Amino acid sequence: MIESILRVVIADDERPARSFLGAVLRSMTDVKVVGEATGGAEAIQLIERLRPDVAMLDLQMPEIDGLSVVRLVRRRFLPLVIFVTAFDEYAVKAFEVNAVDYLTKPVSETRLREAVRRARERLERADLKQEAATQLREAVGSYERSAPAPRLDRIPIRQKGDILLLPVMQLASIVAEGELLHLTTIRQERHTISYRLKDLEARLDPAKFIRLGRGVLANIDVIVRVTPMPGGLYSVRLQNGQELDVSRIQSRLLRSRLLQL
Amino acid sequence: MSAVPSNASRIVDLLGFLTGTVLYLMLVAMVWRERAGEGKPLFSRRGRLPLLTGLCGVVWNVGAMAAFGIGAASGVEPPALVVALAFGALGFLPAVVVHSLLEGRETAAERRTIRPAIAGAYALSAVATALQFLAAIEGQRMPSRPALWLLTGGFTALTLLLLIVTRRQPISRRGVWVVALSVFAVSALHFGRHDQNEAWWVELVGHQASLPLVLAILHQDYRFALADIFLKNAIALLTLISLGFALFSAATVPLAAWHDPSGAWDPRAIVLLIGLWLVTVLAFPVIRRAAGHVVDRVVLRRPDYAQVLAEFGSAVEAAETEPAVVAEIAKSLRLALGVLDVRPVEDRLGDGDQRVAVWGQDIRPWLPDAGTSLVMRLRTVEAPHPALALGPLAAGRRLLSGDLHLVESMSRLASRRIDLLRVGHERVERNVREGEMQRLAAQAELRALRAQLNPHFLFNALTTIGFLIQTAPPRALDTLLRLTSVLRGVLRRSTSEFSTLGEEMDLIASYLEIEHARFEDRLSVSIDVPIALRDRLIPTLLLQPLVENAVKHGLAPRASGGAVRVSARAAAGLLLVAVTDSGVGFDPALAAAAGGVGLRSIADRLRVHYGAKATLDIRSRPGMGTVVELSLPAESGARAAAS
Numbered sequence: 001m002i003e004s005i006l007r008v009v010i011a012d013d014e015r016p017a018r019s020f021l022g023a024v025l026r027s028m029t030d031v032k033v034v035g036e037a038t039g040g041a042e043a044i045q046l047i048e049r050l051r052p053d054v055a056m057l058d059l060q061m062p063e064i065d066g067l068s069v070v071r072l073v074r075r076r077f078l079p080l081v082i083f084v085t086a087f088d089e090y091a092v093k094a095f096e097v098n099a100v101d102y103l104t105k106p107v108s109e110t111r112l113r114e115a116v117r118r119a120r121e122r123l124e125r126a127d128l129k130q131e132a133a134t135q136l137r138e139a140v141g142s143y144e145r146s147a148p149a150p151r152l153d154r155i156p157i158r159q160k161g162d163i164l165l166l167p168v169m170q171l172a173s174i175v176a177e178g179e180l181l182h183l184t185t186i187r188q189e190r191h192t193i194s195y196r197l198k199d200l201e202a203r204l205d206p207a208k209f210i211r212l213g214r215g216v217l218a219n220i221d222v223i224v225r226v227t228p229m230p231g232g233l234y235s236v237r238l239q240n241g242q243e244l245d246v247s248r249i250q251s252r253l254l255r256s257r258l259l260q261l
Numbered sequence: 262m263s264a265v266p267s268n269a270s271r272i273v274d275l276l277g278f279l280t281g282t283v284l285y286l287m288l289v290a291m292v293w294r295e296r297a298g299e300g301k302p303l304f305s306r307r308g309r310l311p312l313l314t315g316l317c318g319v320v321w322n323v324g325a326m327a328a329f330g331i332g333a334a335s336g337v338e339p340p341a342l343v344v345a346l347a348f349g350a351l352g353f354l355p356a357v358v359v360h361s362l363l364e365g366r367e368t369a370a371e372r373r374t375i376r377p378a379i380a381g382a383y384a385l386s387a388v389a390t391a392l393q394f395l396a397a398i399e400g401q402r403m404p405s406r407p408a409l410w411l412l413t414g415g416f417t418a419l420t421l422l423l424l425i426v427t428r429r430q431p432i433s434r435r436g437v438w439v440v441a442l443s444v445f446a447v448s449a450l451h452f453g454r455h456d457q458n459e460a461w462w463v464e465l466v467g468h469q470a471s472l473p474l475v476l477a478i479l480h481q482d483y484r485f486a487l488a489d490i491f492l493k494n495a496i497a498l499l500t501l502i503s504l505g506f507a508l509f510s511a512a513t514v515p516l517a518a519w520h521d522p523s524g525a526w527d528p529r530a531i532v533l534l535i536g537l538w539l540v541t542v543l544a545f546p547v548i549r550r551a552a553g554h555v556v557d558r559v560v561l562r563r564p565d566y567a568q569v570l571a572e573f574g575s576a577v578e579a580a581e582t583e584p585a586v587v588a589e590i591a592k593s594l595r596l597a598l599g600v601l602d603v604r605p606v607e608d609r610l611g612d613g614d615q616r617v618a619v620w621g622q623d624i625r626p627w628l629p630d631a632g633t634s635l636v637m638r639l640r641t642v643e644a645p646h647p648a649l650a651l652g653p654l655a656a657g658r659r660l661l662s663g664d665l666h667l668v669e670s671m672s673r674l675a676s677r678r679i680d681l682l683r684v685g686h687e688r689v690e691r692n693v694r695e696g697e698m699q700r701l702a703a704q705a706e707l708r709a710l711r712a713q714l715n716p717h718f719l720f721n722a723l724t725t726i727g728f729l730i731q732t733a734p735p736r737a738l739d740t741l742l743r744l745t746s747v748l749r750g751v752l753r754r755s756t757s758e759f760s761t762l763g764e765e766m767d768l769i770a771s772y773l774e775i776e777h778a779r780f781e782d783r784l785s786v787s788i789d790v791p792i793a794l795r796d797r798l799i800p801t802l803l804l805q806p807l808v809e810n811a812v813k814h815g816l817a818p819r820a821s822g823g824a825v826r827v828s829a830r831a832a833a834g835l836l837l838v839a840v841t842d843s844g845v846g847f848d849p850a851l852a853a854a855a856g857g858v859g860l861r862s863i864a865d866r867l868r869v870h871y872g873a874k875a876t877l878d879i880r881s882r883p884g885m886g887t888v889v890e891l892s893l894p895a896e897s898g899a900r901a902a903a904s
Binding site for chain 2: 013017038105106107
């Protein structure tokens with residue numbers, strides 16, 4: 001039985017690590033490294049252009065890390081993902097729970113062969129491939145919830161073929177709608193990303209972003225006016241002219257945070 | 262009935278008056294001393310009744326002694342005016358008793374009822390006295406019988422009236438003055454039909470009927486807290502006199518037998534008299550103790566103060582907190598004095614007031630409710646000075662001098678314990694603080710150690726070495742050796758607290774070399790440390806975390822990388838070391854909350870080693886890189902290492 005060649009894209013910002021992984025993969029006859037990305041943005045481009053079977057993504061990459069790549073790649077192009085990490089106990093836990101494959105640095109050849117074998121098995125069965133995609137998204141979510149997430153300075157946003165890195169301090173408000181988040185900047189630009197509000201809030205500075213209601217976050221620095229409404233509620237006006245209502249519970253918090261000297 | 266010759270009756274009588282005089286003088290002296298001790302006028306409201314009682318008693322006894330004792334013995338009729346004066350004084354005693362009933366009445370209604378009774382009592386006494394003097398001037402038989410009859414009848418009626426008025430009082434309280442007044446009425450009757458042939462004991466009882474009045478007054482006027490001492494002394498004195506009289510009376514028979522008409526002393530008589538004298542003297546302390554015991558245990562039912570204090574002392578020693586000490590005070594007072602309500606109050610007297618037990622009218626600053634009998638102050642060395650308000654004593658008991666001494670002793674014991682506890686508490690707090698410091702230091706050490714053995718760095722380094730083995734084996738070996746020197750440097754941390762700047766720089770160079778191999782041209786490194794400074798001592802691995810931060814947080818998050826520069830210079834007795842990176846930078850305000858742990862542990866270590874003489878200065882702005890500058894006192898580092 002002749003096995004098909006497994007097409008792989010690898011992404012790591014460190015050349016030695018990338019080369020080391022590439023060298024091991026190239027020694028395998030049934031694997032072809034179709035692309036090497038030096039960062040997250042490049043990885044997304046390569047994945048969507050080359051449509052590999054498997055993407056091996058380094059977790060720690062500057063600006064757009066391995067997890068963001070998974071979030072930002074269009075769903076229909078998302079290959080099987082194998083994460084690579086030097087040391088990250090939270091990632092390892094999230095991946096194991098959700099049966100997502102991962103490799104630890106320095107990558108051992110035996111372990112890599114095993115990962116490739118499993119990837120091939122999943123790819124050959126459509127149901128398993130579907131399952132893997134779901135598990136991947138679960139793993140990414142659970143990792144971001146459990147890890148002491150570093151503060152997010154920029155939010156990567158898909159803009160057609162490009163990735164826009166929006167500095168969080170330019171954000172005026174975030175409004176949730178189902179699985180999507182509508183972001184409005186202080187210059188009144190509007191973006192939509194697929195992210196859970198809770199997960200994003202956890203990675204934003206709580207001193208800068210305040211909840212106004214169940215699905216609304218606002219940048220505290222751009223609130224220019226607070227108008228009392230009947231029934232002890234408030235309505236706030238932002239620097240960009242946006243008007244947002246404040247829920248009953250958050251009105252109380254708002255009072256204590258903003259309105260008390 | 263008596264074997265004693267008829268003269269014995271007179272001797273007993275004389276002895277009785279003498280004893281009475283001494284007792285009343287003692288009473289006057291005690292009131293005097295108490296008033297003088299408090300620096301209050303002698304005839305203030307408080308204490309005037311006992312004083313009046315004492316004075317009346319002295320006048321009565323001295324006068325009666327003159328009238329019945331000396332006068333009758335010598336066969337000379339005493340001056341009528343002296344007799345009138347004596348009986349006049351005696352006649353006032355029951356009025357004072359009635360007056361003392363008013364004092365301490367709480368309700369105005371009660372006072373309204375009793376006030377006419379008092380006025381009546383004094384009027385009775387005044388009329389009787391006037392009758393005595395009238396009889397004396399007119400040369401009638403002394404003492405005046407109508408006056409005595411008036412006293413008997415009047416005070417009997419008054420007693421009955423008071424019994425009705427005070428019917429709500431407990432019997433125990435009424436009993437004392439009812440008995441006293443009754444005895445007085447009967448004794449007045451005795452004088453009213455006085456003849457010289459009564460039995461000696463009838464004479465004695467009749468003439469000393471004023472004593473129960475004194476006790477009644479002292480009992481009513483509870484503010485006279487020396488009543489117990491007076492009672493003890495009085496009982497001891499009376500017992501001693503009775504004993505002495507009995508012994509010497511018994512001795513008269515052999516003495517009479519040995520009497521030598523020539524007037525020469527029989528040696529046996531001398532021995533007997535000296536023996537009797539010795540027995541009397543030696544018996545006095547025993548009698549006094551016994552009297553004290555009888556008064557404390559039987560009459561006043563008081564606890565054994567010494568025992569209470571001893572138990573309180575050990576209980577307070579065992580108390581570990583101020584509330585526990587206060588609880589012990591409350592417990593002991595409940596057991597010893599029957600004080601049911603003990604509650605903490607604010608100390609309203611100034612620091613200058615040294616009194617530990619405040620009672621009577623002096624508790625006014627606390628605006629006490631009617632129940633507060635005493636305020637106990639704990640004179641601790643430092644504020645706050647606790648104070649306790651004591652409620653009323655069980656069964657209407659009054660605070661007596663022994664009780665006050667007990668309260669004062671307890672207060673002193675408790676204050677000393679609280680002082681000790683406070684000092685001890687301070688020491689414990691200091692120990693806890695020191696322990697906290699040590700714990701922090703240990704934690705910082707552990708964290709620093711873990712930061713050095715950063716597994717992320719280690720695995721990335723090994724990955725790099727793996728790559729180099731495939732592509733450039735000599736460089737792989739070189740990197741491996743640098744990794745071992747980094748690990749060695751990190752492990753050295755556990756053995757020495759200080760190392761030279763040179764050693765530290767070598768370690769940092771090795772570390773940066775490994776990172777350079779990993780990040781390649783994304784990381785450029787420069788180290789600028791003058792050779793002259795390489796011998797300076799600095800805390801081990803203090804700088805390495807700063808360099809690692811610069812790489813990990815400053816440069817790694819940036820795709821284009823940047824430069825790290827480590828430099829050292831000496832200036833004005835300071836060693837200045839700066840770690841500069843051209844990385845992403847951060848908002849210092851946010852860093853304090855988010856990623857400041859590593860920096861804080863460095864700041865902690867600096868403080869531990871150099872106190873305020875070392876500084877850690879961080880300058881950073883988002884997108885503009887970061888400068889961290891350490892300023893260490895150059896010399897004290899060397900000293901710290903030497904010691």
